[in-house]
Amino acid sequence: MALSAVRPGLRRLLWGRGISALGDGLWFTIWALYFTRILRLSPGTVGLAMTLAGGAGLALAVPIGALADRYGPRGVLVAITVVRAAAMAGYLVIHGTWAFLAVTVLFTAPANGATAARTAMVAGLVPGDAERMRTLAGQRVAQHVGYAVGAGLGALVLSADRPGGYLAAIAGDAASFLVLAAVTATVPAVAPVARTRTTGARLVLRDRPYLAVVGATAVLSLCWAMLSTGLPLWISRTGRLPLSLSGAVVVISSVGIAVLQVPAARLARGVGASARTAVWSGVALAVSCVLLATTSAGPVLVAASVVIVASLFHVAGELGFVAASWGLSIPLMPEHARGAYQGASEGATATVQMFAPAVFTLTLTGLGAAGWLLVAAVFVACSAPLPALARWAERTRHEPRHTI
Template sequence: MGEVETWLRRLMWARGASAAGDGLWFTIWALYFTRVGGLPPVAVGVAMAAAGAVGLVAAVPLGALADRFDARHVLAATTTARGLAMACYPFAEGTWAFVLVTVVFVAPANGGNAARTALLTGLVADDGERVAVLARQRVAQHVGYAAGAGVGALVLGLDDPAAYSAAITANAASFAVLTVIALRAPTPRRPVGRFASPLRDRPYLAVAGTTAVLSLCWAMLSTGVPLWTSRSLPLSLSGVLVVISSLGVALLQVPATRLAATTSRAARTAAVSGAALAAACVLLALSGDVGRHAGVAVVVVAGLLHLAGELGYVAASWRLSLSLMREESRGAYQGVTEAATATAQMVGPAFFTAGLTAFDAGGWLLAAAVFLAAGSAVPALTRRAERSREPTPA
């Protein structure tokens, strides 16, 4: 195994460690803020919204810094800032202190993801291998997140301030692991050529924005399905679908990258993924009218279709974002992709909550139409973006 392969593996495990911290934190944060911190839920919501908005704005500039400077250092800086902010939570007294710490913790996340992708793509030149590397990173992320969530469940069971403090310390330590590994990794290849702003690359923006719509599949699973199944189906059913999704990603995300072996195949895969997610939505719309036992079976089938759509969407998104980006500005381009996905994630819970509340089963049909339209548009938009690419100078 060569030096680069060794460090790619270490970066994968470091990603798993930081994801374990994320899983631990996002399992306990709501109760920690309200029960231990004594903060009103409205303040928590406002802080998270403000931090998310800052993160959207910061993603492209932080990605551009990874192009201008060493991507390792930008990744280490954003990770360190988040780790220090996490360590400050027990000392953040008052609403404004809490808002400040939350902004510092949440806002660099998207830019840090862009810097990490810039680092990985700077270590690997071939787009196909880059997608495979990102797939292995995602598997490590899911395994780590599940392990962290399991520990978080134990913390919630204890419901003790000391347990919450220990969890915060563990999460801060997980960021330190990623920082150390990032700083010790080999120096990535520096982008060659003049910086090109992705914000002026309309064909790329169109592909990134449209593909990001398919990331609503995560809000569909975390928000839409629990709201829907709680009406007449077992409450545990949404948890079963989360388990199916997590296991499926861990087992199948790497093989699924073959569906995006080329740019054109990735575009077609995005279209098929949109159709699969739309079909899952249609089944969910029907599940409320077929009886309890049949409804459970229909929801499980919808969960399998959701998994297929998620796997295809993620693989296609990676390939399209890498194949269509300007190599000399890869960090900034990945920042655009991160910002587009984060925007969809911010809108997602409200989209499913409002749709299912206002239109009942019709909310699922609306979601199906959105998934189908977004996926169907990707191939044509990709061909347009490919035509706009200029040949790399010899």
């Protein structure tokens, strides 16, 4: 299918992603208070639900990706999006712990598989890895713009702190998923792959070089919890820096990603370049951690300035990590098992994200500034072997690739 024929559908998908991300930004801003203040659930119950949902998400990522290969990613993605819309609407009417657990698992568990199916759909519609990455980068920009707008609306809901405001926000998020489902249904279909004796799920789970590459790359996704958990915890524990500084860093990150993600994707043209980009990403994130470790002492103004500088290194590291993850997971996947392989990549990232908040909580509360140095060492240790791992994975590919 010619790229010119699918561009209108991809543009609609981009707008759909932006609208859906607006709902996500709204939801992620209010969910903690809605669960504890409106539904009156205990933190333990909320934590249990999130843990169960995260575990289910890990288990479902590869099977959902394999379903996208077998039946076509568009239909699978539309179905998942409708299910998640219904689950979000369920938060409006649930009562009791068991209903809450069921709705939370139903909403959260398919998310990683949906991302895998969406990436497989883009890969099926767009020829050439460079164009695929440009398309994915554009969607990530739309996603972050939507998040920012949604978070702003969520702040208004929190400032009003009225039950009706929370309920309206949840209804709006459910509606945003329905918009995304409707838009996705208009994108040209990708044909299912021919069935073989070895399913895509079995194939990827036996592909040790690919799993090693995406597993090592996924560790760099600690950068997300570094911003959402590590930095706010650090600022609140030191008691020296204004809490608003954490919000300023989030703004810097959002703007940096929106402006630079598409250009950053050009750094990962080819497997070798992507692996080198991942190495530099790990170094940039490590530098950010080392800088943050120095802010426990000294003049407050200097420490605040160092946090801002650290945030710039963080943005560079996150941009490089995202570009490298696409530049490694997409060229190394076989075209007949796109969904399953992207499911494995998403599953690896989900595994890291499941434990990431605990990593920062334990290291920073137990070790203080030394905790930042430990995380810095992890970033370097996971990224340094990637060029060798990528060469190993390339040697084991048996399918001709698109040239870039």
